[in-house]
Amino acid sequence: VTTRDPNPFELLRLDPSTPTDQIVRAAALLRQRAPDEATVAAIRQAVQALIASAEECRLHELLTHADPRYNWPEVEQFVAAFRRPPEGMPSEPSTEELQQTLLFSP
Amino acid sequence: MTLEAALLAFRRADFSAAESLLAGRIEQLRQASETEARAEAAYWMARVRLALKRAGAVTEYEQELRSFGGLPRAACWFVDLLWRSGKPDRAEQVWKALRGSPRISLCDEAALIEARILLWRGDLGRAEHVLIEAAPRDSVVQVERLLFLAWVHAARKEHDLTASFLRAVQPGCFPEKALRQWNRLLPLNPETAKPPAGVSPVPWLLHQASLAVGRDDLAEALLWTQRALAEDPELVQVGERGRLIRAALPNLKHLARAKALADVAQFAPEVPALPPPVLIGALDLIEQEREGRALLDAAQRGDLVDARKLLGNLAERQNLPGKLAHHLALIYLRAAQHWDEADKPHLAEPYWRLCWPCWLRWAAVEAQPEDRTRVFDWLLALHRRRLKELLARERMEPARDLWRIIMDLPEQVQGNPKLAQELAERLSRFRDQLATEYRVQTREATCYGSITDGWNADYERGLSGLTRLLSLDRENLLLLTALMEICAEWFLDCYNNEALEELSQGVDRFTPFALQLARLLDRSEKPELSARAALAEFTKFRGFVAADPARKAALYREALRFHPGSDNVRQLLAEAEAEENP
Numbered sequence: 001v002t003t004r005d006p007n008p009f010e011l012l013r014l015d016p017s018t019p020t021d022q023i024v025r026a027a028a029l030l031r032q033r034a035p036d037e038a039t040v041a042a043i044r045q046a047v048q049a050l051i052a053s054a055e056e057c058r059l060h061e062l063l064t065h066a067d068p069r070y071n072w073p074e075v076e077q078f079v080a081a082f083r084r085p086p087e088g089m090p091s092e093p094s095t096e097e098l099q100q101t102l103l104f105s106p
Numbered sequence: 107m108t109l110e111a112a113l114l115a116f117r118r119a120d121f122s123a124a125e126s127l128l129a130g131r132i133e134q135l136r137q138a139s140e141t142e143a144r145a146e147a148a149y150w151m152a153r154v155r156l157a158l159k160r161a162g163a164v165t166e167y168e169q170e171l172r173s174f175g176g177l178p179r180a181a182c183w184f185v186d187l188l189w190r191s192g193k194p195d196r197a198e199q200v201w202k203a204l205r206g207s208p209r210i211s212l213c214d215e216a217a218l219i220e221a222r223i224l225l226w227r228g229d230l231g232r233a234e235h236v237l238i239e240a241a242p243r244d245s246v247v248q249v250e251r252l253l254f255l256a257w258v259h260a261a262r263k264e265h266d267l268t269a270s271f272l273r274a275v276q277p278g279c280f281p282e283k284a285l286r287q288w289n290r291l292l293p294l295n296p297e298t299a300k301p302p303a304g305v306s307p308v309p310w311l312l313h314q315a316s317l318a319v320g321r322d323d324l325a326e327a328l329l330w331t332q333r334a335l336a337e338d339p340e341l342v343q344v345g346e347r348g349r350l351i352r353a354a355l356p357n358l359k360h361l362a363r364a365k366a367l368a369d370v371a372q373f374a375p376e377v378p379a380l381p382p383p384v385l386i387g388a389l390d391l392i393e394q395e396r397e398g399r400a401l402l403d404a405a406q407r408g409d410l411v412d413a414r415k416l417l418g419n420l421a422e423r424q425n426l427p428g429k430l431a432h433h434l435a436l437i438y439l440r441a442a443q444h445w446d447e448a449d450k451p452h453l454a455e456p457y458w459r460l461c462w463p464c465w466l467r468w469a470a471v472e473a474q475p476e477d478r479t480r481v482f483d484w485l486l487a488l489h490r491r492r493l494k495e496l497l498a499r500e501r502m503e504p505a506r507d508l509w510r511i512i513m514d515l516p517e518q519v520q521g522n523p524k525l526a527q528e529l530a531e532r533l534s535r536f537r538d539q540l541a542t543e544y545r546v547q548t549r550e551a552t553c554y555g556s557i558t559d560g561w562n563a564d565y566e567r568g569l570s571g572l573t574r575l576l577s578l579d580r581e582n583l584l585l586l587t588a589l590m591e592i593c594a595e596w597f598l599d600c601y602n603n604e605a606l607e608e609l610s611q612g613v614d615r616f617t618p619f620a621l622q623l624a625r626l627l628d629r630s631e632k633p634e635l636s637a638r639a640a641l642a643e644f645t646k647f648r649g650f651v652a653a654d655p656a657r658k659a660a661l662y663r664e665a666l667r668f669h670p671g672s673d674n675v676r677q678l679l680a681e682a683e684a685e686e687n688p
Contacts (some may be wrong), residue, residue: 010384053528059480065436067387078354081347082316087311106156106190
């Protein structure tokens with residue numbers, strides 16, 4: 001376990017006390033929404049780290065912050081409700097888009 | 107007609123004027139056969155044409171490139187133009203072929219190209235290092251260096267630093283329109299920014315809050331939302347959506363507080379940040395402590411120095427709740443591991459010193475015995491690996507610091523004799539395991555080192571390796587035994603190669619270790635047969651090199667005391683006694 005290998009529970013956005021069957025189910029859901037192959041591979045690796053051996057899983061559990069909270073439905077609803085710019089506002093690039101533009105500016 | 111005139115037009119964004127001035131200048135320089143100046147003008151011509159979105163701007167420069175006679179800056183400019191024309195892969199490919207050349211690395215542009223490629227690859231740390239080290243003479247390159255440093259800090263969301271680099275750009279040194287673009291790296295100020303003309307303020311403020319959540323700027327999201335509420339307490343301007351804001355507000359406050367804690371726990375920009383949702387459990391426990399609330403308030407004020415100091419005080423508190431100790435142990439572990447992996451042990455050390463007391467507190471009040479074993483075994487294995495790495499590279503000072511941290515652990519739990527005893531036993535096993543692993547490692551080094559013809563091993567390599575660990579663990583029986591064994595093999599090789607001077611010097615050099623082993627064996631209650639045999643063999647060689655027959659006989663007797671079954675020593679003793687009493 002190094003800081004270069006992401007913590008499998010954190011990567012899967014799971015509470016460290018999640019039972020194994022739920023780990024697999026949550027990972028499958030996450031994989032469906034993965035944007036690229038690298039993310040799918042990382043998810044697979046994280047699941048492997050947690051289900052391969054009970055001993056290893058317990059160690060990961062002990063090396064993970066207890067009681068995280070990954071779901072914030074109220075905040076998500078708020079973000080969704082105000083994601084679109086209000087009427088009359090000129091469209092703006094995101095920070096990432098702006099940074100890419102600046103990196104290649106002529 | 108000078109290049110400066112064309113550059114002035116470029117800075118004014120009057121690209122057509124710049125193009126015509128440069129065309130004349132290039133022709134002038136071609137006739138005067140001034141290659142370097144012509145290359146520079148051609149580069150600016152390509153940049154101007156890129157700004158004018160003319161097709162073939164870079165191809166024309168590439169065609170001209172052959173006539174610049176291998177000028178290093180001209181090659182750098184080519185890579186720069188490939189980059190600016192949106193061909194980063196080709197730019198990187200050409201750059202890889204060029205970058206090793208010392209003439210290229212002396213060019214002002216080299217650092218900028220390197221930094222841009224690193225930024226493109228997402229390596230902010232190395233890009234920043236390259237930019238900080240660079241000291242370009244060219245004024246435009248100087249400006250671009252500042253802009254890319256601003257880029258680095260913007261990517262890290264260090265808005266104050268971004269602003270300071272953007273402010274450092276002198277007006278008039280760079281096209282104003284382009285600078286306006288760069289200034290957009292700074293996010294809008296949630297306390298003062300105003301909506302564009304004709305846009306309703308409250309929906310605009312809440313839209314900004316939504317964008318801030320999207321980029322994980324949770325503190326800002328909260329500020330935007332609170333401003334919207336101050337503007338329109340009943341949220342009339344957003345109708346039905348108002349209830350979503352009221353429902354989200356407590357969560358936003360919670361997340362903003364978690365983000366503040368994540369900022370505290372990111373002890374340096376290079377240390378990977380923890381996502382705020384991971385820290386919710388830690389946050390809720392910290393909020394229950396008086397110093398905890400103070401540290402979160404300090405963090406939300408942006409006073410991270412004070413917040414980290416308060417976090418450190420919390421970590422050192424004797425009555426820290428076990429669950430919170432576990433969270434703090436993980437926070438400090440992350441930083442310590444990061445710096446160890448970055449091979450910066452002096453930066454890792456303070457975090458190990460804060461991390462261990464938290465693990466010990468957790469072990470004392472919260473952990474199940476088997477979990478304690480799992481975590482301690484894992485941590486000590488990490489330290490063993492690190493110590494071996496440091497010793498292999500002769501980095502004795504950090505190795506000694508780490509050794510002290512580990513060996514002082516039982517002292518930290520003196521109030522808990524059971525845990526102190528358990529730790530002492532664990533550390534005894536740690537020393538044995540480290541010695542065994544190190545012994546195997548040094549034995550391999552002896553076999554595969556540089557071995558002189560006629561000799562069986564590279565003894566010096568093995569012995570110096572062992573003495574390094576022995577300088578930390580002076581009373582380790584296993585290590586001293588291994589040292590005596592290698593010495594005995596070396597001395598035998600010296601004898602066979604008739605290198606008696608080397609043998610004598612070797613005996614003198616390692617006798618203090620033999621005496622140390624003898625003291626330990628005298629104190630030991632166990633038989634320690636292999637240690638006794640190895641020491642007997644070493645003592646035999648001490649006798650062999652002794653000049654005085656009485657001393658020789660005494661040393662052989664000493665060897666027999668350690669290993670009474672050695673026929674060879676018995677025979678040598680008989681010969682020495684005969685010589686002593688002819």
